Amino acid sequence: MKTKKTFDCVESKARVQRELMREYEERRGEFASYADFVNATAAKNPKIAAWRKKIGPARQTVRQ
Numbered sequence: 001m002k003t004k005k006t007f008d009c010v011e012s013k014a015r016v017q018r019e020l021m022r023e024y025e026e027r028r029g030e031f032a033s034y035a036d037f038v039n040a041t042a043a044k045n046p047k048i049a050a051w052r053k054k055i056g057p058a059r060q061t062v063r064q
Contacts, residue, residue, distance in 0.1 A: 020037075021034075
């Protein structure tokens, strides 16, 4: 018997993307591009920083 799914991954991803875009629009003057914004935001998160350190420099940044 399957248990009822209580978490919608697609909706969660869409919500996070909307929140990031909203924050970027508010702070647009601070960054040269959306990719710069995403990289700067990610660099502030300790979990993401640890993950980036683990995967190596070739895959650490969002590219335009």
